[in-house]
Amino acid sequence: MAKSQSMFTAELIAPAIRDAFLKLDPRQLVRNPVMFTTAIVALLLTVLLAVGNDELATGFKLQLVVWLWLTVLFGTFAEALAEGRGKAQAASLRDAKAELKAKKLTGVADSWEAVPATRLTIGDVVLVETGDLIPSDGEVIEGVASVNEAAITGESAPVIREAGGDRSAVTAGTRVISDQIKVRVTVEPGQGFLDRMIALVEGAERQKTPNEIALTILLTGLTIIFLIAVATIPGFASYAGGSIPVAILAALLITLIPTTIAALLSAIGIAGMDRLVRFNVLAKSGRAVEAAGDIDVLLLDKTGTITVGDRQASEFRAVGGASEAELAEAALLASLADETPEGRSIVVLARERFGQSGALPASAEVIAFTAQTRVSGVKLGDTLIQKGAVDSILKANPGLGETAAATELRRVTDEIARAGGTPLAVARNGRLLGAIFLKDVVKAGIRERFGELRQMGIRTVMITGDNPLTAAAIAAEAGVDDFLAQATPEDKLELIRKEQQGGRLVAMCGDGTNDAPALAQADVGVAMNTGTQAAREAGNMVDLDSDPTKLIEVVGLGKQLLMTRGALTTFSVANDVAKYFAIIPAMFVALYPGLGVLNVMGLATPESAILSAIIFNALVIPALVPLALKGVAYKPMGAGPLLARNLAVYGLGGLVAPFAGIKLIDLVVGGLGLA
Numbered sequence: 001m002a003k004s005q006s007m008f009t010a011e012l013i014a015p016a017i018r019d020a021f022l023k024l025d026p027r028q029l030v031r032n033p034v035m036f037t038t039a040i041v042a043l044l045l046t047v048l049l050a051v052g053n054d055e056l057a058t059g060f061k062l063q064l065v066v067w068l069w070l071t072v073l074f075g076t077f078a079e080a081l082a083e084g085r086g087k088a089q090a091a092s093l094r095d096a097k098a099e100l101k102a103k104k105l106t107g108v109a110d111s112w113e114a115v116p117a118t119r120l121t122i123g124d125v126v127l128v129e130t131g132d133l134i135p136s137d138g139e140v141i142e143g144v145a146s147v148n149e150a151a152i153t154g155e156s157a158p159v160i161r162e163a164g165g166d167r168s169a170v171t172a173g174t175r176v177i178s179d180q181i182k183v184r185v186t187v188e189p190g191q192g193f194l195d196r197m198i199a200l201v202e203g204a205e206r207q208k209t210p211n212e213i214a215l216t217i218l219l220t221g222l223t224i225i226f227l228i229a230v231a232t233i234p235g236f237a238s239y240a241g242g243s244i245p246v247a248i249l250a251a252l253l254i255t256l257i258p259t260t261i262a263a264l265l266s267a268i269g270i271a272g273m274d275r276l277v278r279f280n281v282l283a284k285s286g287r288a289v290e291a292a293g294d295i296d297v298l299l300l301d302k303t304g305t306i307t308v309g310d311r312q313a314s315e316f317r318a319v320g321g322a323s324e325a326e327l328a329e330a331a332l333l334a335s336l337a338d339e340t341p342e343g344r345s346i347v348v349l350a351r352e353r354f355g356q357s358g359a360l361p362a363s364a365e366v367i368a369f370t371a372q373t374r375v376s377g378v379k380l381g382d383t384l385i386q387k388g389a390v391d392s393i394l395k396a397n398p399g400l401g402e403t404a405a406a407t408e409l410r411r412v413t414d415e416i417a418r419a420g421g422t423p424l425a426v427a428r429n430g431r432l433l434g435a436i437f438l439k440d441v442v443k444a445g446i447r448e449r450f451g452e453l454r455q456m457g458i459r460t461v462m463i464t465g466d467n468p469l470t471a472a473a474i475a476a477e478a479g480v481d482d483f484l485a486q487a488t489p490e491d492k493l494e495l496i497r498k499e500q501q502g503g504r505l506v507a508m509c510g511d512g513t514n515d516a517p518a519l520a521q522a523d524v525g526v527a528m529n530t531g532t533q534a535a536r537e538a539g540n541m542v543d544l545d546s547d548p549t550k551l552i553e554v555v556g557l558g559k560q561l562l563m564t565r566g567a568l569t570t571f572s573v574a575n576d577v578a579k580y581f582a583i584i585p586a587m588f589v590a591l592y593p594g595l596g597v598l599n600v601m602g603l604a605t606p607e608s609a610i611l612s613a614i615i616f617n618a619l620v621i622p623a624l625v626p627l628a629l630k631g632v633a634y635k636p637m638g639a640g641p642l643l644a645r646n647l648a649v650y651g652l653g654g655l656v657a658p659f660a661g662i663k664l665i666d667l668v669v670g671g672l673g674l675a
Contacts, residue, residue: 102135103127105182117172120185128170129180136185137192139168143181146369149174160374173513179370215265215569219258222573226256229580242591248610255613256580260621261572264628265565271629272561279553280544281526288540290565291523293558295458296504298551299496299518302464302471305509305528305548306478307440310341311422313349315437317412320405327434328354331426334377334387337366342424342438386427390435393425405432420466420473440474447479449549454481456555463487463495463510463518492518509548511535526551564632568624570646574654575620579662583609601663604670612665616658619665 103112105125112127117135120126125141128134134147144162147170158177161170170183172192230253237244272289276282283289300306318327332350335343337360350356360366360378367386369376375388375396386393390413393400400406412435413423421439425432450460462483464471471485484495492508496518499506508515508522511531516538519525527539528546536542543550583603603609 103129103132118189120189122185122188124185126183126185127180128176128183130176130178132176134170134172134174134176134183136172136183137187138170138183138185140170140181141168141184143179144370145176145179145181147174148177215261215565218569218573219261222576223257226253226576226580230256236588237591248606252583252610252613255583255610255617256576258572258576260575260617260624261565261569264568264572264621264624268561268564268568268628268631271564271631272557274629275557275560275631276541276554279550279557281550281554282542282544284540284542288524289554289558290561291505291558292507292551292554293560293562294505295507295524295551295555295558297459297461297499297506298453298548299461299463299492299506299508299522300480300548301510301512301515302462302466302474303440303512305511305546306446306462306480307442307474310345311438312345312441313342313436314421314439314441316349316353316434317416317437318434319408319412320403320432320434322431322433324434325354325356327426329356329358330385330428330433331387331436332356332358333360333380334385334426336360337378338369338376338387345438346436382429384429387424387436390423390425393427393432397427397430399430400427400432403432409435418469418473420470420477442474442478443547446549447477449552450479450481452552453549456552458507458551458555461495463492489514489517493521496521507551508539509543509551510539511546524551524554526554560631560633564628567632567646567650568628571624571650571654571657574651575658578655578658579613579617583613583662601659601666603662603666608666608669609662612662612669613658615665615669616661620657620661 102115102117102120102124103126104115104120105112105127110127120136124136126135126138128145130145140161140163142163144160146158147161148158149171159167161167161181163181170181230249233244233249233252269287269289273283276289313331316324316327316331318324328350331346335346335350336358338344338346361380363381365379367375367377367379369388373388373396374392375386377384377386377388379385386396388396390409394406409425409432413425416423416435416437419437419439421437424436424438426434426436453460459482460480462471462475462478462480464474464483464485465487466474466485468485471483475483484491487495492515496506496508500521500523505523507524507526508518509526509528510516510519511528513532513534515527515531516534519527519535519538524541525539526541526543526548527535527537528548529536529542529544530546541554585600603612
């Protein structure tokens with residue numbers, strides 16, 4: 001816990017404070033109409049008090065200006081604090097591209113020079129070796145290599161890329177994991193896959209939630225009402241043969257308009273971000289936490305989100321009269337030197353299920369996997385054990401193609417494919433022993449957690465680049481409500497926008513660069529910490545545990561934030577109404593002596609009433625911050641009971657607090673002779 005809180009402070013609060021001071025954005029005021037109006041009026045009042053000539057004492061002028069600006073700046077700074085970090089998803093993608101380096105062939109033998117990927121143009125040829133990132137979109141013109149495209153496609157299984165045919169296309173940002181290839185660049189700078197992702201991310205725009213829209217309308221409406229109310233006061237004063245100074249009117253307006261809730265919204269959001277850290281989730285925006293409380297649809301990338309990410313051996317299927325134990329022993333020996341996650345899982349399965357404990361002798365000759373052969377294995381004296389793709393094993397042993405064992409192996413591998421798995425064939429000295437069932441392992445307990453989401457009214461949709469058959473098998477095992485197979489980044493973005501146009505709020509969980517546009521568009525974008533930097537920057541939340549079902553806790557916190565905001569909004573509105581009826585009688589008692597009976601607080605003078613109200617208005621905001629940070633306890637209940645509870649507790653409290661607070665401050669102000 002201490003580590004999480006420290007991480008939250010270091011990663012979110014400190015940069016936010018820095019940005020609040022160094023990068024204050026005036027547009028933050030425009031987005032908040034109440035604070036915008038308050039700032040404008042306070043600015044005009046400052047000018048009026050500086051150059052105007054009225055009967056207000058200079059000391060009172062200064063006090064009024066100080067307290068007015070305390071009210072404005074607290075809300076403005078809180079807004080900057082909550083949103084000061086901003087999002088840098090497109091910048092992250094640009095940085096990822098800028099960091100790519102290329103080994104550009106010079107045309108002299110096989111010599112090359114290192115150049116930035118951004119300087120490559122159509123027709124350039126680059127050399128990409130084991131461990132290198134492919135620097136640009138292009139086509140393989142020489143060589144064969146195994147390429148990990150997980151960062152782009154989201155699928156963990158490596159693919160073979162070779163010259164000629166439909167397997168020659170390669171994408172910038174993918175990594176060669178074996179062998180080497182020569183790639184001819186086929187796109188101009190700015191036209192590649194990463195550039196397309198940048199354009200999609202920049203074009204993505206999160207919509208306002210219904211609660212945000214409703215609250216904006218409420219705050220704007222109250223501001224207009226109080227503007228009209230204050231604007232009518234000079235007319236009543238003139239009718240009575242008197243006048244009200246402009247400074248008093250401006251101060252009254254700022255006291256009445258709902259600056260309290262406008263300033264506390266950011267504190268509520270920051271509190272939600274803080275509480276979210278307890279679940280090891282970092283939120284970049286308080287609005288994202290609130291939006292989670294209204295989520296209708298959850299979209300999840302398959303690989304690394306629903307599944308572990310690396311294929312695991314789950315079963316041995318023997319053929320041709322071989323026993324499963326015999327197959328397990330051969331598979332174990334062929335995998336002892338295989339350091340890939342798949343290879344290690346084969347060793348674990350053979351040992352746990354069949355008690356195999358074989359070890360490679362020093363004289364063993366390891367056969368490394370290559371993209372050309374797609375076969376690995378081991379040679380122990382006169383014994384050759386091979387492991388690899390089914391077609392590759394049959395190709396390496398030409399005499400096996402028409403045997404009964406080969407026919408049975410094809411039937412078994414078809415069954416594995418229909419179940420959503422990947423088969424690996426095993427042969428010993430030219431004899432087929434069977435197949436290893438490699439499958440995407442669904443994360444533990446995820447089916448039950450999806451059931452909880454379903455009970456909360458949230459529909460789950462799995463998104464994957466797999467074919468529909470494999471996608472259906474994994475979707476059924478994971479327990480999601482629906483799936484989208486063979487999905488491109490554009491498909492994901494289109495699905496999210498379609499759901500949003502239907503009035504639904506969408507959450508997206510993903511971990512790949514290809515998920516970045518969807519994460520940026522979703523109302524709640526949860527990036528897995530194990531994912532790419534582009535995905536983490538595009539989302540407005542990062543799950544440090546990479547557990548997509550953690551959205552259950554996020555939704556609960558979102559609902560708590562909504563209840564807190566509703567309670568404090570009720571308090572704020574009641575507070576403003578009470579201040580209006582408390583101050584007006586004190587202001588008009590000199591013009592309408594009969595109103596003295598309404599001055600139930602017995603405020604000393606109009607100046608004292610206004611100054612006391614301004615001070616109360618500035619003090620009540622920080623006084624409510626602890627409640628905003630702690631939050632109102634979340635209790636599932638209908639809208640009717642919730643409204644009744646808020647009116648009884650926070651509505652009544654909002655009416656009573658100004659009477660007691662303003663009177664107490666009035667006594668202090670009068671005693672000190674400040675007004």
